[in-house]
Amino acid sequence: MKIHVSDLKIGMFVQDICGRWINNPFWRNSMMIENFDHLEQFRSSSLDYVWVNPSKGRGLEPESEIEDEEERPPAASPPAPKITKIIKENSTPSFDGEYERARLFSKHMLSTLDFALSDTINSGTVDHQSLSEINSDVVRSVSRNPNALVSLMLNEQFKRGYDQQHALSLSALMVALGMQLNLDRETLTRVGMAGLLMDIGKTALPQALMKKQGKLTEEEFELVKQHPILGKEILTKSGIHDEIVLDVCLNHHERSDGSGYRQGLTNDQLSLPAKMAAVCDVYHAIISTKNYSGTYNPAIAIRKMTEWQSAHFDRSVFQAFVRVVGVYPVGTLLQLRSGRIGVVIQQVENLAKPTVKIFYSLKTNSYIAPEIVDLTKSKDEIVCIDHHSTGLVVPF
Ligand SMILES: [Fe+2]
Secondary structure, eight states: OEEEGGGOOTTOEEEEEESOGGGOTTSSSOEEOOSHHHHHHHHTSSOOEEEEOTTSSOOOOGGGBOOOTTTSOOOSSSSOOOOOOOOOSOOSOOHHHHHHHHHHHHHHHHHHHHHHHHHHHHHSSOOHHHHHHHHHHHHHHHHHOTTHHHHHHHHOOOTTOHHHHHHHHHHHHHHHHHHHTTOOHHHHHHHHHHHHHTTGGGGGSOHHHHHOOSOOOHHHHHHHTTHHHHHHHHHHHTTOOOHHHHHHHHHTTOOTBSOSSSSOOBGGGSOHHHHHHHHHHHHHHHHSSSSSSSOOOHHHHHHHHHHHHHHHSOHHHHHHHHHHHOSSOTTOEEEETTSEEEEEEEOOSSTTSOEEEEEEETTTTEEEEEEEEETTSOSOOEEEEEOTTTOOEEEO
16 A cells, blocks of 8 residues: 555555665665654655555555545545645755765764774774674765765764774765766665765775874885785785776776776776776865875865866766766855855755855855855855865855
8 A cells, every 4th residue: 555654554564665776765665664764764754655555564544544545446426535745845854954964974984984994003904894784874864864974974073083084984975976876776775875885995004104294205106005905915815806896996086097006907898886986086085184284174175176177087977976966066155145154055956056155244254144045045145265274265
């Protein structure tokens, strides 16, 4: 029987979903609703209706049934059965709700990653189980709201350090990009795992080198270039033989024109996941604070990458990535015509008019009470972006 997700009860057996699989919060076709968490995840998903099998669980209450002319025999006479229809005004889980949820579980994920990476440094193997659980959380979060976890990872500096946050950010970016490219459920999970593990080879390098701030010498850079092959050795030694994970680990520093490393492969020799990894890795690296002499405002990063695109990235993958992060990516500081400054917190369909959290007034030169502004519905507009590495305001 087809019912609205708001009518689901604990004890019901969901046989199937009505809608795209990507919207299924549990990534499986059927399941028993066992607790409130299951209920909450269905209700906060973008699903409207599901199919419930009453022979395998709790039955339906009559008022929960949904009118469906194709299934319901024509009524012989009035009165018509009582029908309850609930229309969701906004079926997409809110950014704020998912952001807070991601904030809660990301601390646990980063702590687990911290432990797992330390363990890999000591043992030379990967705790596959722990990382798979982290990856499942990433995939679920990004599928509920593609912006929230990505925004959290790109905006906030966590205590666990760069490498952990880099791995988690890459996983979230790979899954969000995979969704944009309409990859299937299984492949999304695999590219998320590839994001987590692409730099695992760095655990085999001297840790003093990995902690070094600033520019590397030529010799040091030659050492760093070994991390893809070192990573593959760690993965295979750990019993991880997924082709996508291995391929991304080996080839995420290759570039479309053959100028990358390890083998100088060109665009037509690279797989889709490797092309995705190249874009996600460069983006996160140049907006972060490690290994680059200067970091870029996310919007400037996209402009720089647009300049590099023809040589370094696959065109269609890069275009999909821009649709994920936007022309003004999450984390970009913006000045509005009203004299207020805010940070981009969410993309909408109109990439030129993101949702912004306002927090500062140039008129009073002071912080103001935070306010969320949807620029598609506001008369205010973007007038410039702030290059936060130099303090210069870059007009456009
Ligand atoms: Fe790398």
